[in-house]
Amino acid sequence: MADIGPNGFGRRIAIWVGLILAVFTIYALLMLANAFRTQQQLRHAAALRLQAETSQTAAVLGDIVADQTRFVTNLAKRPEIQTFLTNRALGISERYGLNANLGDIEVALRELAHGQNALGTPIVRRLAYFDENGDILADSDARAAEALPAPGDSARAQLLIDEQQGRIIATSPVQYRGTPGGTVMAVTDLHLLSRYLTGNAGELGIRQILLAESGQELNAPDRPQLLQGMRAPIFASLIEARLVPLNLLAAEIPTQVRADYDLALRNGIASTKLSLLTLVPQKVLDGSFTSRWFLYGASAVPLLLLLFATWLYHMYRRTAQLEADVAASHQRHDELSGRARALQNEIEHREAVERQLRESEEKLSIILDSLEAYVFVKDTDRSYLFANRKVREMWEGARPGPADNPDEQFFDPATAARIRADDLTVLQGNPLRREELIKTRDGRMMTTLTTKLPLRRANGEIYALCGIAVDITERKRTEDQLAQYRDHLEQLVDQRTRELATAKEAAEIANQAKSAFLANMSHEIRTPLNAITGMAYLIRRSGLSAQQAERMSKLESAGTHLLGVLNAVLDLSKIEAGKFELVESEIRLDGLLANISALLQERAQAKHLTLRIEAPPLPCRLLGDATRLQQALLNYAGNAIKFTEHGSITIRVIQLNEEAGAYQLRFEVQDTGIGIAEPVLARLFSAFEQADNTTTRKYGGTGLGLAITKKLAQMMGGDAGASSQPGLGSIFWFTARLKKGTPYAPIMPPAHNLPAELVLRRDFAGRRVLVVEDEEMNREIAQYFVENVDLVAELASDGVEALTLARTRDYDLILMDMQMPRMDGLEATRQLRTQPRFRSTPIVAMTANAFAEDRQRCLQSGMDDFVSKPVEPDSFYALLLAWLTRADHDKARTGPRAA
Numbered sequence: 001m002a003d004i005g006p007n008g009f010g011r012r013i014a015i016w017v018g019l020i021l022a023v024f025t026i027y028a029l030l031m032l033a034n035a036f037r038t039q040q041q042l043r044h045a046a047a048l049r050l051q052a053e054t055s056q057t058a059a060v061l062g063d064i065v066a067d068q069t070r071f072v073t074n075l076a077k078r079p080e081i082q083t084f085l086t087n088r089a090l091g092i093s094e095r096y097g098l099n100a101n102l103g104d105i106e107v108a109l110r111e112l113a114h115g116q117n118a119l120g121t122p123i124v125r126r127l128a129y130f131d132e133n134g135d136i137l138a139d140s141d142a143r144a145a146e147a148l149p150a151p152g153d154s155a156r157a158q159l160l161i162d163e164q165q166g167r168i169i170a171t172s173p174v175q176y177r178g179t180p181g182g183t184v185m186a187v188t189d190l191h192l193l194s195r196y197l198t199g200n201a202g203e204l205g206i207r208q209i210l211l212a213e214s215g216q217e218l219n220a221p222d223r224p225q226l227l228q229g230m231r232a233p234i235f236a237s238l239i240e241a242r243l244v245p246l247n248l249l250a251a252e253i254p255t256q257v258r259a260d261y262d263l264a265l266r267n268g269i270a271s272t273k274l275s276l277l278t279l280v281p282q283k284v285l286d287g288s289f290t291s292r293w294f295l296y297g298a299s300a301v302p303l304l305l306l307l308f309a310t311w312l313y314h315m316y317r318r319t320a321q322l323e324a325d326v327a328a329s330h331q332r333h334d335e336l337s338g339r340a341r342a343l344q345n346e347i348e349h350r351e352a353v354e355r356q357l358r359e360s361e362e363k364l365s366i367i368l369d370s371l372e373a374y375v376f377v378k379d380t381d382r383s384y385l386f387a388n389r390k391v392r393e394m395w396e397g398a399r400p401g402p403a404d405n406p407d408e409q410f411f412d413p414a415t416a417a418r419i420r421a422d423d424l425t426v427l428q429g430n431p432l433r434r435e436e437l438i439k440t441r442d443g444r445m446m447t448t449l450t451t452k453l454p455l456r457r458a459n460g461e462i463y464a465l466c467g468i469a470v471d472i473t474e475r476k477r478t479e480d481q482l483a484q485y486r487d488h489l490e491q492l493v494d495q496r497t498r499e500l501a502t503a504k505e506a507a508e509i510a511n512q513a514k515s516a517f518l519a520n521m522s523h524e525i526r527t528p529l530n531a532i533t534g535m536a537y538l539i540r541r542s543g544l545s546a547q548q549a550e551r552m553s554k555l556e557s558a559g560t561h562l563l564g565v566l567n568a569v570l571d572l573s574k575i576e577a578g579k580f581e582l583v584e585s586e587i588r589l590d591g592l593l594a595n596i597s598a599l600l601q602e603r604a605q606a607k608h609l610t611l612r613i614e615a616p617p618l619p620c621r622l623l624g625d626a627t628r629l630q631q632a633l634l635n636y637a638g639n640a641i642k643f644t645e646h647g648s649i650t651i652r653v654i655q656l657n658e659e660a661g662a663y664q665l666r667f668e669v670q671d672t673g674i675g676i677a678e679p680v681l682a683r684l685f686s687a688f689e690q691a692d693n694t695t696t697r698k699y700g701g702t703g704l705g706l707a708i709t710k711k712l713a714q715m716m717g718g719d720a721g722a723s724s725q726p727g728l729g730s731i732f733w734f735t736a737r738l739k740k741g742t743p744y745a746p747i748m749p750p751a752h753n754l755p756a757e758l759v760l761r762r763d764f765a766g767r768r769v770l771v772v773e774d775e776e777m778n779r780e781i782a783q784y785f786v787e788n789v790d791l792v793a794e795l796a797s798d799g800v801e802a803l804t805l806a807r808t809r810d811y812d813l814i815l816m817d818m819q820m821p822r823m824d825g826l827e828a829t830r831q832l833r834t835q836p837r838f839r840s841t842p843i844v845a846m847t848a849n850a851f852a853e854d855r856q857r858c859l860q861s862g863m864d865d866f867v868s869k870p871v872e873p874d875s876f877y878a879l880l881l882a883w884l885t886r887a888d889h890d891k892a893r894t895g896p897r898a899a
Contacts, residue, residue, distance in 0.1 A: 038315065042322055043285045047243055049329050050206075050285075054267050054278045056333050057208065061193055062270030063340055068170035068186055069157045071124070074347075075112065075184045076174045079355075080104040081129065085176035102138050105129055109140035111354075125167075126187040132180055151183035161272050163212040166190045191218050193274075205281045207261065213273040240268060243280065374448070374469040377455070382423045385464060412439045426452045426465045435472070447476045532870070586741045587622040587629065589615060593651065596633050600649075603641050610648035616655050621741035622663065624716065629736070632709045633667060636732045639706075640671035647672030647729070661740055664718075668733045675726035685710040685720060709734060756877040757789055764884050765790035767812040772802040772828065773846070774820040778869070782815060782846065785876060799823030803831055810837060813883055816863065818847035818854065826861040833862040840890055842883035846871065 075081075084101035092098055109127040126148075127140040134150045136142075149169065152158070157172040168188040174181040193210055210218040243263045246253060261279035268275055368375045369389040377386040384406060387395070395410060407416040415438050426432050432452040439445055448469040455464040485495075593613050604611040633651065640649045654666040676684070685706045710720040718735030754762075769786045773779040774797050786793035794809070796802040798820040814832070816825040825845060832838040844865045845858040855866040867879055 038319075042318075045322060045326065046285045049326055050278070050280065051243065051265065052333070053329055054208070054265055054276060056336060058267035058269050058276045060336055060340070061210075061274075061276065062272070064193065065159065065168060065269065065274075066271050068124075068168055068188060069159050069172070072170045072172035072184050072186045073157050074351075075127070075186070076172045078105075078108060080108045081174055081181070081184070082176065085174070085181045089176065105138040106140070106142075109138055113140040124186050124188055128185045128187075129174075130183045130185065132182055134183075137182065146187075148185060148187070151185055159271065161190070161212075161274065163190070163216060166218065193218070205260070206284060207279040209277045209279070211275045211277050218274075240266065246279075372470075374467075374471070376467050377464055378423060378467070379464050380427055380462070382420055382427075415439050422452060423465060426454050427462055429454055429462060435476075436469075445473075446471060447473045584623050584739075585626060587624055587626045587738070589618055589622060589653065592626060592630060593653070596630060596637065596651065599634065600637050600641065603638075604649060607641065607644070608646065609641065609644060612648060612650040613652075614650060615653040618655075618663070620743045623739035623741045624736065628712050628716075629667075632712050632734060633669065635706070635709050636667075636669035636734075639732070640669050640673060640730070644671045644673035644729075656735065662737050663740065664735065664737050666733055666735050668731055670729065670731045672729040675728055675730055676722070676724040677726055678724075681722055681724060684722060706732075756874070756881040760789035760791065760877060760881055760884070764812075764881075766792060767884060768792045768794065768810065769880075770794050770796060770802060770805060770811040770814045772796045772799065772815065772820070772825060773817045774798055775817075778817075782871075785871070785873065786815075786880075789877060789880070791880075799825060799828030799831075802828050806832060806835065806838060811841060812887060813880065814838075814841060814843045815846045816843055818845055818858065825863075826857060829858075829861045829863050840887070842887050844879065844883060 080101065084098065084105060087097050087101055109129065113124050113127045125141075126144060126146070128136050128148055129138040130151045131137050136148070146165075149160075149162075151171045154171070155173060157170065160169040160171075162169055167190050170186045170188075172184050174184060190212075191210075212218055243265050246258055246262060246264055257279065260281065262282040263280040263285075265278040265280065266275050267278070365386075365388075368386075371388065372390065373388075374390045374394065375386075375388040376384060376391050379385050395406060407419050411419065418436075422432055431454065432450070434450060436448050436450050437445065438448060449472050450467065450469040452465055452467045454462045455466055456462050593615055597611060597613055601611060637649060637651055648671075650668075650670040652668040652670065654668065656664040656666050658664075706720075713720040713734035713736060717737030720732075720734035722730060722732045724730035769791050771779060771782045771786065771793055773782055773795070779795055779797070783793045783795060794805060794811075796805055800822045802814075802816075803823075816829060818825045820828075825847070829843055832841075832843065842865070843863045844867060845855075845863045846867050847854070847858075847869065858866050865879065865883065867876065
């Protein structure tokens with residue numbers, strides 16, 4: 001009974017309560033000990049994480065500094081500098097080209113200095129280009145008072161940290177064909193590096209400082225200096241990337257710094273003598289851990305269970321947060337590495353886009369200058385950004401600057417005020433189209449049909465306006481006259497008849513002027529283009545490295561593209577002028593298609609496309625213009641390859657019907673490309689139209705190919721068109737009526753498969769060829785082509801010199817330019833043909849005049865053949881072989897020439 005009595009029951013209760021309290025107390029102490037140990041582990045993990053982050057920041061700063069060396073190395077290879085060195089090597093004077101080249105370099109330097117603000121790269125404050133003597137040729141900020149140091153004569157890129165001036169100076173030598181061509185220099189403010197430090201002072205209280213070797217603090221001007229008054233670089237003794245208590249360092253550390261920060265961490269920046277100093281308060285390592293409060297509350301045994309549960313939940317959340325912070329740190333490291341790689345790719349992509357943009361702007365400027373309308377672009381301040389030829393003619397050749405207000409200079413005040421008011425309306429998003437009566441400053445009145453449109457960015461923001469004005473003064477005057485004289489119809493008809501006769505005469509004169517302009521333009525473009533392609537051929541023959549060969553291929557491809565654009569413009573002009581003639585000859589359809597397949601097979605294989613040919617068997621040859629048929633099919637097939645990424649290209653010929661003496665054929669090119677929307681198809685065959693007319697076109701092109709193809713098809717008795725479904729592909733077709741020719745005969749194998757170049761060396765070595773050319777570089781290229789096949793080349797700079805040489809020497813062949821000073825090639829040929837010794841000598845015109853009438857004039861003057869510049873080497877050698885062989889046959893048939 002004693003065990004269950006009040007005393008025994010209370011004793012047992014007290015024992016159990018004591019045991020429970022003891023167990024709770026022991027458990028709480030164990031948990032507190034585990035909490036203290038966990039706190040130490042977390043503090044160690046935070047220290048490791050902080051060391052890793054600061055090391056990564058120092059590595060990023062080192063990469064940014066090293067990027068300056070790579071930047072100036074790429075700058076030394078800029079095309080503007082290489083163009084300047086090329087012109088200087090060719091002896092072009094400052095007056096005729098070098099000053100313009102230096103201007104291009106200075107513009108490029110300014111654009112690069114203002115454009116280097118991508119994430120992760122300091123802003124380049126100043127760029128300069130020095131010659132070999134250390135003198136500045138081009139400067140992105142020529143007005144700056146800051147003196148630039150001499151670049152030195154190092155043979156490689158260098159990086160200099162200038163602490164006194166607070167700047168980074170990167171230099172790189174410029175070379176042109178292995179010869180020093182000067183030095184480029186980039187200057188960056190040193191304190192800008194501090195902008196790339198982690199800015200987490202507001203969150204954790206960490207402060208990062210960029211230190212020079214002397215101990216000077218390199219902060220941005222808007223950040224306060226913490227270490228003022230320190231006499232020596234006391235942090236240089238710190239172990240790399242290790243946390244050290246501040247109380248172990250020298251006493252010069254300011255009191256405020258000691259009060260705010262407990263630990264210091266130093267990281268060296270690669271490739272420099274700079275250091276990254278990180279000041280850390282102890283609370284960053286301790287975090288918000290509050291384990292000591294558990295010790296104070298351990299005596300509160302009744303609340304132990306509740307406090308334990310709360311503490312366990314808090315520790316779980318804290319551990320998860322720390323693990324997340326560690327994972328975020330690793331992720332940040334990966335992101336910074338990816339950003340560095342992406343930044344390099346972005347720089348390369350931006351340079352390529354800038355080159356394409358400059359080329360597009362040049363082409364657009366040429367096209368707009370050829371228009372007989374006033375075309376201009378103004379920015380939001382209503383200052384002129386662009387003005388075409390007609391506007392500049394109205395300005396009498398002046399080129400006003402942005403602040404010159406040309407509207408107020410060349411129009412009366414009322415007209416200028418109305419123009420600027422209209423500009424403001426358009427810049428507010430309201431397009432304008434109306435007739436305007438404009439009075440110029442000199443009192444001349446003119447009526448224009450003016451259209452003004454706002455130009456918007458992709459986000460809808462208006463950044464400029466474009467205006468197009470057509471002078472309709474004459475039209476309005478005519479309309480007024482019709483209204484004025486409507487009661488005098490007979491007199492008006494007579495007057496208009498005379499005016500129409502005058503207009504017809506003026507149109508004929510304008511047409512002749514246009515033809516003369518196109519002929520002159522063709523000559524002026526083909527002459528330097530012949531020098532470019534010829535020099536490229538000579539350079540390739542002299543031996544190139546793999547990189548140089550790749551660049552040379554791009555140069556030759558660009559020349560071929562330019563020649564194609566020029567030929568397309570001339571073809572379209574001749575067609576519209578009614579001077580284009582088809583040349584009828586026999587066509588073997590299977591041979592024509594095989595030739596097209598051979599020309600396109602390499603391009604198709606490069607994109608992994610299947611190229612198919614489908615054609616019906618025909619019993620006879622066809623009569624037509626094989627060159628133009630091939631041109632039309634190549635245009636279709638080339639576009640199909642360009643716009644097809646996978647699948648196949650099919651070139652198909654379908655016989656529509658057969659007449660007594662002709663076939664009606666349909667030529668198709670089917671692709672599995674991107675396709676074309678239905679609204680776009682209706683305007684594709686118009687000149688200068690494309691499916692993508694934005695300024696950032698992916699595929700390029702002039703928009704003339706389809707227009708020329710349609711006109712060729714119409715001249716051949718057919719038509720052209722297309723059908724398409726976006727995403728499924730397109731079919732482009734044209735029809736032609738071709739006469740029947742002779743029945744097919746077996747194809748005889750060629751007598752030999754040797755290139756013309758080898759046959760010339762083998763059979764005609766030592767033959768004398770007279771090269772008559774006034775342009776020195778083209779004369780040098782022609783001389784090389786002739787002497788390359790062991791022929792003997794003699795040179796004459798004009799027709800007078802050619803006749804002088806012909807009086808004393810015989811020649812087996814004469815290459816004659818058409819346009820030359822003193823005496824042109826036509827007159828020289830006529831006089832040569834009067835001499836018995838040269839009546840049968842082959843004379844071949846080699847000229848930049850590419851019109852059919854130019855060819856006819858050459859043949860009428862006594863020339864035997866015609867080749868237009870730029871000259872393609874294989875075709876040139878084939879022409880030489882053909883005429884030297886024919887000359888030998890003629891000589892064998894008629895006997896030796898009279899002396």
